[in-house]
Amino acid sequence: MGSENPTLQYSNTPVPHSNIPVAILDVQSLSKSYRQSSGETTLAVGNITCQVEAGEFVSFVGPSGCGKTTLLMSIAGLLAPSSGRVVVNGKEVNGPPPNLVLLFQEYNKSLFAWRSVLGNVRFGLDARDDRSAAAESKARKLIELVGLKGFDSHYPWELSGGMQQRVAIARALAYEPEVLLMDEPFGSLDALTRLELEDTLLRLWAELKTTILFITHDIEEAIYLSDRIWVLSRRPSQIIQELKIDFPRPRHQVTTRAEGRFMELRNDIYRQIGNQGIP
Amino acid sequence: MSRSHPFNWLGWSSFALLLVTWELIARATPKLLLYFPPVSRILAALGQALATGSIVQHGLVTLGRFAEGYLLSAALAVTLGVMLGYFRFLHSLLATSIELLRPMPSVAIIPVAILLLGIGDGMIVSVTVYASVWPILINTIDGVRSVDATLIDTGRTFGLNSWRILRQIILPGASPYVVTGLRIGLSIALILVTTAEMIAGSRGLGFFILDEERAMNSANMYAGIVVVALMGYALNRLFLLLETRAMKWRHGMMARQVA
Numbered sequence: 001m002g003s004e005n006p007t008l009q010y011s012n013t014p015v016p017h018s019n020i021p022v023a024i025l026d027v028q029s030l031s032k033s034y035r036q037s038s039g040e041t042t043l044a045v046g047n048i049t050c051q052v053e054a055g056e057f058v059s060f061v062g063p064s065g066c067g068k069t070t071l072l073m074s075i076a077g078l079l080a081p082s083s084g085r086v087v088v089n090g091k092e093v094n095g096p097p098p099n100l101v102l103l104f105q106e107y108n109k110s111l112f113a114w115r116s117v118l119g120n121v122r123f124g125l126d127a128r129d130d131r132s133a134a135a136e137s138k139a140r141k142l143i144e145l146v147g148l149k150g151f152d153s154h155y156p157w158e159l160s161g162g163m164q165q166r167v168a169i170a171r172a173l174a175y176e177p178e179v180l181l182m183d184e185p186f187g188s189l190d191a192l193t194r195l196e197l198e199d200t201l202l203r204l205w206a207e208l209k210t211t212i213l214f215i216t217h218d219i220e221e222a223i224y225l226s227d228r229i230w231v232l233s234r235r236p237s238q239i240i241q242e243l244k245i246d247f248p249r250p251r252h253q254v255t256t257r258a259e260g261r262f263m264e265l266r267n268d269i270y271r272q273i274g275n276q277g278i279p
Numbered sequence: 280m281s282r283s284h285p286f287n288w289l290g291w292s293s294f295a296l297l298l299v300t301w302e303l304i305a306r307a308t309p310k311l312l313l314y315f316p317p318v319s320r321i322l323a324a325l326g327q328a329l330a331t332g333s334i335v336q337h338g339l340v341t342l343g344r345f346a347e348g349y350l351l352s353a354a355l356a357v358t359l360g361v362m363l364g365y366f367r368f369l370h371s372l373l374a375t376s377i378e379l380l381r382p383m384p385s386v387a388i389i390p391v392a393i394l395l396l397g398i399g400d401g402m403i404v405s406v407t408v409y410a411s412v413w414p415i416l417i418n419t420i421d422g423v424r425s426v427d428a429t430l431i432d433t434g435r436t437f438g439l440n441s442w443r444i445l446r447q448i449i450l451p452g453a454s455p456y457v458v459t460g461l462r463i464g465l466s467i468a469l470i471l472v473t474t475a476e477m478i479a480g481s482r483g484l485g486f487f488i489l490d491e492e493r494a495m496n497s498a499n500m501y502a503g504i505v506v507v508a509l510m511g512y513a514l515n516r517l518f519l520l521l522e523t524r525a526m527k528w529r530h531g532m533m534a535r536q537v538a
Contacts, residue, residue: 106429175437
């Protein structure tokens with residue numbers, strides 16, 4: 001836990017309008033193995049290499065238990081990789097980088113029960129010791145943007161699951177990370193809430209121009225949200241396919257999903273994953 | 280408190296009835312005078328002891344010892360508990376000793392304390408600290424360990440260092456447990472102060488109660504008991520009041536889970 005964060009300044013890197021892609025996140029031959037209590041070593045993540053460009057929305061899709069969370073924790077600097085390295089914005093990751101935030105699936109475990117909605121959303125700003133009026137209004141603005149206007153002083157337990165995850169999203173975005181990692185953020189929500197939150201997320205992503213690396217086991221969710229998808233194999237996870245998703249934005253839950261190409265992509269990915277035998 | 284019920288008329292009425300019954304039986308049975316003097320006598324004795332100030336002196340002595348012992352114990356136990364909850368090695372190192380010492384009735388330590396410290400304030404306060412440390416320590420350890428790893432990882436991903444994670448995540452996360460420990464510790468501290476005063480020393484309510492019993496002044500003895508009881512009641516109420524202020528978020532959460 002001895003991670004140091006000497007500089008927590010946030011610089012709002014604009015998305016370049018040139019055609020030269022800039023890799024804001026560079027994962028180089030990352031692998032991560034675990035020593036189990038039996039003494040055996042298990043490889044969870046095997047040799048992943050990939051780049052995410054600034055402003056992109058990229059997803060990892062893979063079967064559950066394929067080591068996706070381990071992969072994301074390693075990229076976030078919360079786990080040290082066994083080999084390989086991660087570079088965020090030109091700097092090698094060695095502990096949690098200051099310009100990157102990981103959002104967890106379990107909103108009920110990641111929100112601070114003793115902080116109000118506003119207190120939670122302010123958390124990242126407080127962590128940066130930013131107690132300015134601008135920070136305050138930024139937090140309030142984000143609460144509004146995720147659709148929780150009027151809930152500032154509520155506590156997490158007073159909110160539904162979907163609303164709690166909205167708080168977590170607002171908290172992550174208020175921090176203005178250059179890269180936002182999301183670990184199956186909608187995995188434990190009901191289907192309708194899920195669709196709603198997907199659109200909320202896309203709207204905010206377009207507005208704030210954050211780079212998002214998203215993990216899901218829901219193939220259609222990945223297609224709907226992403227610019228690119230990496231299909232992961234079963235454990236130890238490796239990228240077995242890269243797909244470019246070029247549906248025009250803004251996307252629409254009905255029309256985008258109804259396109260023939262959407263179904264083709266879905267079946268394609270499904271076969272890729274299914275070929276390895278779904279347990 | 281979300282438990283701020285309306286005044287419990289039934290409960291207080293039954294208590295009043297109990298006192299009235301006591302009064303009537305005691306008056307009707309003079310043989311019982313030594314054992315159960317009428318409530319009115321006890322109250323008169325209390326009034327007189329208050330008027331002369333003797334019981335106030337003893338009460339303040341007890342309260343002072345209690346406060347010293349309890350606050351020391353809380354500071355010690357919370358600090359140690361956080362460390363033991365946080366550092367696995369330290370916990371492994373001390374867990375066995377804790378498990379063996381904790382179940383021992385704390386009053387058994389009084390002779391040892393007298394042997395080492397004599398019969399002064401130091402002995403009484405030490406015994407109080409020893410006894411009330413356990414519930415606070417155990418609960419703090421459990422509380423620190425109950426803080427979810429995801430919560431800590433959330434702090435780390437937002438760039439908090441270990442010290443701030445401790446202060447801003449682990450301490451508030453563990454606080455409901457700590458508060459439970461503190462509440463149990465409070466009652467235990469009061470028990471131990473009174474007990475130790477009965478065994479050693481020449482001041483304090485424990486001494487007063489036993490001394491009056493030996494002098495066959497049972498009305499005074501009961502007056503002392505009433506004062507100790509009221510002190511315990513008041514301290515518990517004060518604790519609940521402070522807890523409600525500090526743990527507002529928790530009470531709503533619990534109320535929701537019960538509903």
